Amino acid sequence: MKKGLMSLALLLLPLFAQADLLLVTSAQSPVTELTREQAQQLFLGRGLSREGVTLMAVDLPSGDAARDAFYQKLTGRNAQQMNAYWARMIFTGRGNPPAEAGSTQELQRRLRNQPDLVGYMRADQAPAGLRVLLTLY
Amino acid sequence: MIIKHYALAAALCVSGGYAWGQQSVSDNGDDQLAQLEQRISGLESRLQQDRLGWLDNVNLNGFMTYGVIRHNVHQDLNNGDPVTYRNRTTDEISHQELSQVGLQLDATLNDRSRMVVQMLARGRDNYDLQAQWAYIDYQLTPTVQVRGGRLRLPFFMHSQYSNVGYTYHWVSLPGEAYDVVPFDTMDGADISWNVNTGPVSHRLNVYAASMDVLSLALPVPVVYEVRDMYGINLQSTWRDWSTWASYTNPKVTLDLTPVGAPQLSLDESRAYVSSVGFQYDDGRLMVMGERSQLGINGWFPTKWGGYLSTGYRFGAWMPHLTWAAANAKGLRDAAEDGPMGQAFFNGNAVRQKSWTLGMRYDPLPNIAFKGEVKYLYNFSNDDAPNSNGLFDPQQAVDGGRINRSDPMVFSLAVDVAF
Numbered sequence: 001m002k003k004g005l006m007s008l009a010l011l012l013l014p015l016f017a018q019a020d021l022l023l024v025t026s027a028q029s030p031v032t033e034l035t036r037e038q039a040q041q042l043f044l045g046r047g048l049s050r051e052g053v054t055l056m057a058v059d060l061p062s063g064d065a066a067r068d069a070f071y072q073k074l075t076g077r078n079a080q081q082m083n084a085y086w087a088r089m090i091f092t093g094r095g096n097p098p099a100e101a102g103s104t105q106e107l108q109r110r111l112r113n114q115p116d117l118v119g120y121m122r123a124d125q126a127p128a129g130l131r132v133l134l135t136l137y
Numbered sequence: 138m139i140i141k142h143y144a145l146a147a148a149l150c151v152s153g154g155y156a157w158g159q160q161s162v163s164d165n166g167d168d169q170l171a172q173l174e175q176r177i178s179g180l181e182s183r184l185q186q187d188r189l190g191w192l193d194n195v196n197l198n199g200f201m202t203y204g205v206i207r208h209n210v211h212q213d214l215n216n217g218d219p220v221t222y223r224n225r226t227t228d229e230i231s232h233q234e235l236s237q238v239g240l241q242l243d244a245t246l247n248d249r250s251r252m253v254v255q256m257l258a259r260g261r262d263n264y265d266l267q268a269q270w271a272y273i274d275y276q277l278t279p280t281v282q283v284r285g286g287r288l289r290l291p292f293f294m295h296s297q298y299s300n301v302g303y304t305y306h307w308v309s310l311p312g313e314a315y316d317v318v319p320f321d322t323m324d325g326a327d328i329s330w331n332v333n334t335g336p337v338s339h340r341l342n343v344y345a346a347s348m349d350v351l352s353l354a355l356p357v358p359v360v361y362e363v364r365d366m367y368g369i370n371l372q373s374t375w376r377d378w379s380t381w382a383s384y385t386n387p388k389v390t391l392d393l394t395p396v397g398a399p400q401l402s403l404d405e406s407r408a409y410v411s412s413v414g415f416q417y418d419d420g421r422l423m424v425m426g427e428r429s430q431l432g433i434n435g436w437f438p439t440k441w442g443g444y445l446s447t448g449y450r451f452g453a454w455m456p457h458l459t460w461a462a463a464n465a466k467g468l469r470d471a472a473e474d475g476p477m478g479q480a481f482f483n484g485n486a487v488r489q490k491s492w493t494l495g496m497r498y499d500p501l502p503n504i505a506f507k508g509e510v511k512y513l514y515n516f517s518n519d520d521a522p523n524s525n526g527l528f529d530p531q532q533a534v535d536g537g538r539i540n541r542s543d544p545m546v547f548s549l550a551v552d553v554a555f
Contacts, residue, residue: 037336037376046338046374047280047331054279062502076377076420080453080499087554088304090198091241092297093253093270093284094329094340 020123021070023134026115031055034118034133039074042118044085045095057098058107058119066104070120073136194245202302204235204550210528210541220539222546223312223527224319224353225261235309235550236260239269239300249276257300269300269322277328285326291342291370292318294381294414294427302552306423306448306457306497308509309548312527313442313463313491314429318410323348323366337375344368347387354484355396362390364405381414381427389433398477401436408433423448423457436478438465438486446493453500459493463526468519489526490515504553511546 023039025031030051034042042048043057060067068079077085089095101107107119111130118133126132207230208222219227225234241255255270272286289297293315298304300321325346332339346368350361368385387410391403414427428443441464448457465486471478495509516526516538525539 035336040376041333041338046333046340048333049279072420077418078420080502080505081420083502083554084304084505087200087301088298090196090243091200091239091255091301091304091554092289093243093272093274096196096243 021066021073021120021136022123022126022132023118023120023136024111024126024130024132025055025118026111026113027129027131029053029115029131031118031133032131036074036134036136039134043071043074043098045089045097053116055118056116058110058117059098059100060104060107060120061100061102066120066122066125070136196243197240198243198555199238199240200301200303200552200554201238202235202550202552203232204302204308204548205230205232206234206308206546206548207231208528208544208546210539210544212540214529220525221529223316224529226546231261233260235302235548237300238264241270250274267322280331282329282331283326284329287322287324288327288344288346289321290318290323290348291327291344291368292383292385292410293412293429294416294425296321301554302507302550303503303505303554306446306455306507307459307493307495308507308550311442311444311446311459311461311491311493313461313487313489314412314427314444315442316487316527317429317431317440317442317463318350319352320348320350325366337373339374340372342370342372352485355393355481356484357396359391359393359396361403363387363408364390368410377417377419379416381412381416383410383412385410393481398481401474401478401481403433403435403437406434406437421450423450423455436467436471436474436481438467438471438482440465440485440487442487448497453498455497455499457495457497459495460491461493462490463487465524483524486524487526488516488524489513491526503555504551507548507550507552509546509548511548513544513546 023034030053034050038048038050042055048055062079071077071079071082086097101110101119104121104125107121108127108130111117111119123135206226208226208228210220211228212220214220221227225231237257237259239255239257241253244252246252251274253270253272253274254268256266257269258264258266268287269289270287272284272288275283277283291297295305295310296315299310299315302308323346325344327342327344330341332341344367346366348363348366350363352359352361364387366385366387368383370381370383373380387408388405389403389408390405393399393402408431410429410431412427412429414425416425417423424447426443426445428441430439430441432439442462444459444461446457446459448455465488468479468482468486471482491511491513493509493511495507498506500506513526517524528539528544
């Protein structure tokens with residue numbers, strides 16, 4: 001029975017894996033992993049330094065399905081709620097939202113070239129040469 | 138959210154004009170002309186890049202509220218004026234009271250410095266512009282930020298963005314807690330320290346400032362001169378929870394000669410403003426609460442206000458319910474200053490409780506529609522015998538009461554932000 005369940009899970013894994021989101025950085029980065037709380041600190045503009053590096057978050061363009069899914073999984077907030085959150089930060093001078101990459105391809109290129117950047121993408125879009133810091137299921 | 142402004146046309150015009158000037162020397166043959174054209178196009182693209190680079194460091198953000206509000210107390214004051222709620226709202230629909238528009242320019246000057254200006258135009262001020270934020274920001278270290286100029290008061294949990302309706306679920310913040318100090322801005326400097334202790338993020342803020350607060354609570358408008366104001370506040374966030382605590386310690390001077398009571402003037406009286414609060418928001422369920430307090434030595438009442446609020450998101454819809462209360466203490470102390478002291482106490486004492494039922498609807502990004510009904514009750518007790526709550530403190534001075542047993546305030550608003 002257990003074996004049967006396991007093989008079913010293995011069969012279904014690729015389907016679920018598509019919905020997984022990866023937090024990724026350059027393979028040259030000294031940072032090897034982040035916790036969920038650290039990822040929240042970084043992507044909600046509260047600042048995060050690891051291994052002597054001040055990390056910088058990069059977003060996918062607004063409206064991108066992976067972006068909405070990322071914030072939903074990481075913070076429980078949808079796009080509108082994230083807008084309200086950033087309005088509080090911006091209009092009190094406490095920070096601006098992460099810079100936006102134009103596309104997943106541009107994000108991949110920027111991550112490879114700048115080791116202090118951290119971005120996110122769908123698991124099936126993460127190319128070799130990037131390091132996975134956290135998987136959001 | 139952020140709109141970067143590329144004044145491409147302007148850059149082209151300027152670089153084009155510059156190029157045209159250079160071209161006047163180029164009448165000595167085709168080769169020279171070609172060389173010059175090449176140089177011009179090089180200069181043009183450099184100029185464009187410079188300009189784009191400069192503008193790339195400027196963010197423009199904005200927000201706006203259009204709202205309507207009225208109450209149901211159809212009664213006049215002793216002098217014939219209508220009864221007002223929070224000094225302005227009457228029983229006639231007002232399109233001005235809630236409406237306002239703000240624009241914020243945020244220019245990054247270099248790796249460490251920014252200049253931020255936020256101008257606000259309120260409907261109730263005939264859309265006259267006022268600077269809400271105007272400061273230079275210097276990043277001392279990656280975690281320490283120093284700002285100087287005009288800053289919004291950090292007295293209460295939502296104070297610094299109270300003018301941006303899009304950021305909260307109510308049409309307007311609970312007056313019980315936020316009218317304890319009916320003022321928005323200060324002139325001074327602050328230092329903020331962002332630090333993470335494990336999974337908990339903190340922002341500690343310390344400031345020194347001064348301000349002049351106009352008060353309409355007495356028969357004649359008076360100005361509280363607030364000086365030597367030092368304050369501290371701490372906001373801590375862990376997952377879906379955040380807490381807030383603040384304490385401020387100013388000196389207050391108030392000349393009451395124009396009111397005919399110079400003996401009650403405040404001369405650098407010690408005062409304090411404090412607030413504690415919490416918020417929980419997991420994306421669906423929202424719960425928050427706060428308690429604020431103001432005390433000034435002398436006849437001035439010790440005022441406190443607070444609220445508990447909860448809401449639940451059903452997709453784009455969020456119904457919410459808030460209970461709020463405001464109270465004042467210190468009548469006996471004020472009575473030592475005679476009938477005048479007692480009258481001034483009453484003019485500033487606010488006691489009321491309220492229930493607010495509201496709905497926020499977010500059909501699309503960056504726009505929210507809101508509606509609210511607020512029912513107010515429980516206005517007076519031994520300490521604040523003539524209080525009408527946030528309905529006309531002046532009338533309390535006159536000894537009058539509103540005659541309605543179910544006073545309510547109705548409001549509708551649409552909020553946008555970009």
